[in-house]
Amino acid sequence: xxxxxxxxxxxxxxxxxxxxxxxENATARGRARREQSIARMPDWAEQRASATAIRHEAVERxxxxxxxxxxNFAAAGGCTWHAADATEACRIVVTILQxxxxxxxxxxxxMATEEVHLNAALQRCGIDAIExxxxxxxxxxxxxxxxxxxxPAIHLTRQQIGRLFADKxxxxxxxxxxxxxxxxxxxxxxxxxxxxxxxxxxxxxIAETGELVLLENEANIRMCLTLPRLHVAVAGIEKxxxxxxxxxxxxxxxxxxxxxQEMGTYVSVVGGAGPPERHxxxxxxxxxxxxxxxxxxxxxxxxxxxxxxxxxxxYERIGGYAYGSVYPGPIxxxxxxxxxxxxxxxxxxxxxxxxxxxxxRDVCPVxxxxxxxxxxxxxxxxxxxxxxxxxxxxGDGVGGRDTSGAQAPAAGAGRLEVLxxxxxxxxxxxxxxxxxxxxxxxxxxxxxxxxxxxxxxxGGSGNARPRSRLAAALxxxxxxxxxxxxxxxxxxLKEWERRERAAGTxxxxx
Amino acid sequence: xxxxxxxxxxxxxxxxxxxVECGGVTHGAVRACATPAEAAGWLALVLREQxxxxxxxxxxxxxxxxxxxxxxxxxxxxxxxxxxxxxxQQMAExxxxxxxxxxxxxxxxxxxxxxxxxxxxxxxxxxxxxLVVTEAGRIVPxxxxxxxxxxxxxxxxxxxxxxxxxxxxTLVVPAHGPAQLFVAILP
Numbered sequence: 001x002x003x004x005x006x007x008x009x010x011x012x013x014x015x016x017x018x019x020x021x022x023x024e025n026a027t028a029r030g031r032a033r034r035e036q037s038i039a040r041m042p043d044w045a046e047q048r049a050s051a052t053a054i055r056h057e058a059v060e061r062x063x064x065x066x067x068x069x070x071x072n073f074a075a076a077g078g079c080t081w082h083a084a085d086a087t088e089a090c091r092i093v094v095t096i097l098q099x100x101x102x103x104x105x106x107x108x109x110x111m112a113t114e115e116v117h118l119n120a121a122l123q124r125c126g127i128d129a130i131e132x133x134x135x136x137x138x139x140x141x142x143x144x145x146x147x148x149x150x151x152p153a154i155h156l157t158r159q160q161i162g163r164l165f166a167d168k169x170x171x172x173x174x175x176x177x178x179x180x181x182x183x184x185x186x187x188x189x190x191x192x193x194x195x196x197x198x199x200x201x202x203x204x205x206i207a208e209t210g211e212l213v214l215l216e217n218e219a220n221i222r223m224c225l226t227l228p229r230l231h232v233a234v235a236g237i238e239k240x241x242x243x244x245x246x247x248x249x250x251x252x253x254x255x256x257x258x259x260x261q262e263m264g265t266y267v268s269v270v271g272g273a274g275p276p277e278r279h280x281x282x283x284x285x286x287x288x289x290x291x292x293x294x295x296x297x298x299x300x301x302x303x304x305x306x307x308x309x310x311x312x313x314x315y316e317r318i319g320g321y322a323y324g325s326v327y328p329g330p331i332x333x334x335x336x337x338x339x340x341x342x343x344x345x346x347x348x349x350x351x352x353x354x355x356x357x358x359x360x361r362d363v364c365p366v367x368x369x370x371x372x373x374x375x376x377x378x379x380x381x382x383x384x385x386x387x388x389x390x391x392x393x394x395g396d397g398v399g400g401r402d403t404s405g406a407q408a409p410a411a412g413a414g415r416l417e418v419l420x421x422x423x424x425x426x427x428x429x430x431x432x433x434x435x436x437x438x439x440x441x442x443x444x445x446x447x448x449x450x451x452x453x454x455x456x457x458x459g460g461s462g463n464a465r466p467r468s469r470l471a472a473a474l475x476x477x478x479x480x481x482x483x484x485x486x487x488x489x490x491x492x493l494k495e496w497e498r499r500e501r502a503a504g505t506x507x508x509x510x
Numbered sequence: 511x512x513x514x515x516x517x518x519x520x521x522x523x524x525x526x527x528x529x530v531e532c533g534g535v536t537h538g539a540v541r542a543c544a545t546p547a548e549a550a551g552w553l554a555l556v557l558r559e560q561x562x563x564x565x566x567x568x569x570x571x572x573x574x575x576x577x578x579x580x581x582x583x584x585x586x587x588x589x590x591x592x593x594x595x596x597x598x599q600q601m602a603e604x605x606x607x608x609x610x611x612x613x614x615x616x617x618x619x620x621x622x623x624x625x626x627x628x629x630x631x632x633x634x635x636x637x638x639x640x641l642v643v644t645e646a647g648r649i650v651p652x653x654x655x656x657x658x659x660x661x662x663x664x665x666x667x668x669x670x671x672x673x674x675x676x677x678x679x680t681l682v683v684p685a686h687g688p689a690q691l692f693v694a695i696l697p
């Protein structure tokens with residue numbers, strides 16, 4: 001998806017009035033609940049700092065901890081598998097199920113299985129897999145995909161869900177959430193008891209003990225983990241943490257960030273020792289490429305709480321589907337260029353689906369600098385390197401005398417834009433040239449606003465001059481309803497020097 | 511187990527109260543009981559109010575006194591035989607499961623259960639009503655304290671009755687698990 005295609009998708013989403021209300025309601029509630037739960041907490045900053053340190057340590061030690069997890073999970077009797085990509089992950093899960101003669105499966109909510117499109121693969125192989133999380137159940141019934149990481153049916157109103165249930169389940173129409181939940185409970189009860197296999201994701205993998213950690217509210221995940229004779233979990237390789245004790249800070253920040261709860265209703269910690277027989281499919285799917293990239297590695301610290309989606313003004317306005325990725329919102333826009341949740345070429349422009357306002361960084365419980373990574377993602381897109389790391393990173397693409405942007409092929413931006421930014425960088429990195437250009441600009445603007453005579457007091461910023469033809473030519477329609485401010489006669493630096501001299505103080509030479 | 515500071519029991523109760531409130535309906539309670547007789551009396555009342563007939567109890571030692579007293583009042587209270595565990599269908603037909611907790615976390619009002627043949631996972635999962643009898647000495651202030659005491663092996667942490675907010679972010683109790691959670695805490 002080129003930038004132009006992404007912009008077209010966003011324009012279409014913004015123009016769709018049906019999208020605005022559900023998303024606004026849900027994200028506003030999500031933000032309010034998160035803030036309330038954090039306000040009640042005496043040591044949020046400390047817990048967040050601990051969680052950040054734990055996750056960043058885990059990402060740095062990814063290979064070592066992953067190996068330890070496998071060793072310990074297997075020692076207890078579990079089976080671990082490696083999936084390089086989505087196709088392989090699906091093939092592994094299908095193989096495990098078929099080898100055990102499993103014809104039906106109950107599914108816990110899992111973004112990793114969404115990412116690899118497991119449901120479609122199971123269906124092709126004749127395995128009857130049903131989503132059991134209420135939101136996922138609704139979305140599966142509607143033939144859709146989740147529109148939010150932690151709230152899959154956020155895009156649907158209660159009326160739409162009521163009509164869906166009436167259509168597909170043959171029940172009387174109701175739009176009462178209590179009734180709708182009771183209908184799903186009744187519809188799924190026997191499926192829980194009779195399923196051959198449970199399929200889930202995992203929130204975390206503990207290296208020290210070889211255990212999976214899963215958080216939920218509904219109790220459907222507990223059923224998937226304990227009722228059938230076979231359990232298969234699909235988890236990204238980055239989910240690993242070093243120690244069980246790390247759960248303290250992580251469980252302090254994850255539920256609060258996700259739903260504003262002090263604690264998830266059910267936290268399950270299960271190891272390789274059955275029953276049931278347990279398998280874990282460790283999914284790469286592009287994560288190793290991110291890990292190999294020192295600038296972007298911190299993306300892997302993400303614990304998928306969804307707080308950045310709720311905080312993002314762009315997500316709130318365009319909704320989960322406009323991104324075209326399994327992972328919407330700011331975190332999805334960082335995963336997309338690496339082919340996670342969306343084809344890498346199609347996901348390359350996703351860093352542009354952001355206002356770079358920084359709200360996502362403010363709420364991130366594991367300290368990921370999302371806006372900076374999004375900005376850096378744009379830079380790579382413009383340089384034409386997409387998700388691929390540059391041979392060397394200079395830390396600051398504009399600073400210094402690095403004008404390589406001008407020579408790099410401009411995949412997304414127009415040549416004129418690239419030329420403009422190169423000129424900007426060229427001027428800004430040469431102080432004398434900058435002062436000359438700034439002085440010239442000031443003179444032109446003063447002339448445009450009709451105050452070029454130099455009669456006004458130094459430092460004055462008077463405006464309200466009649467609109468001149470030069471001003472109209474420069475900024476066009478902007479001056480139809482307001483006047484162009486007059487720049488000061490002297491630059492800030494010159495004015496500062498003048499005042500310092502007037503005050504009789506000495507200052508070091510500039 | 512170490513002796514718990516009295517404040518921790520109060521903190522547990524304070525954190526528990528909002529967990530069982532949903533749309534003006536209360537879905538459970540916690541009660542400090544001085545004796546097994548008090549706990550049995552209270553739970554019998556709860557079971558009558560909930561119209562729970564078929565009740566299965568875990569075979570944990572700390573429950574024995576309460577279960578013996580409850581049996582005098584309830585005809586259909588059975589106790590798990592670890593050598594002949596009940597089937598899933600049998601568990602699904604129960605009205606209430608009576609179990610214990612290995613540790614309790616005061617700050618979040620969480621119950622921690624470890625894997626045991628004396629209390630199958632389904633007992634706290636499938637019946638509509640989940641009753642817990644435990645001891646104040648098992649309360650720890652924070653999750654970190656519980657994590658440092660837990661032995662190796664699977665555990666589950668339960669914080670309130672089953673819930674969802676997947677329809678327009680409106681909180682609903684229950685989702686797929688227990689609708690009611692009652693906790694009796696003995697000294």
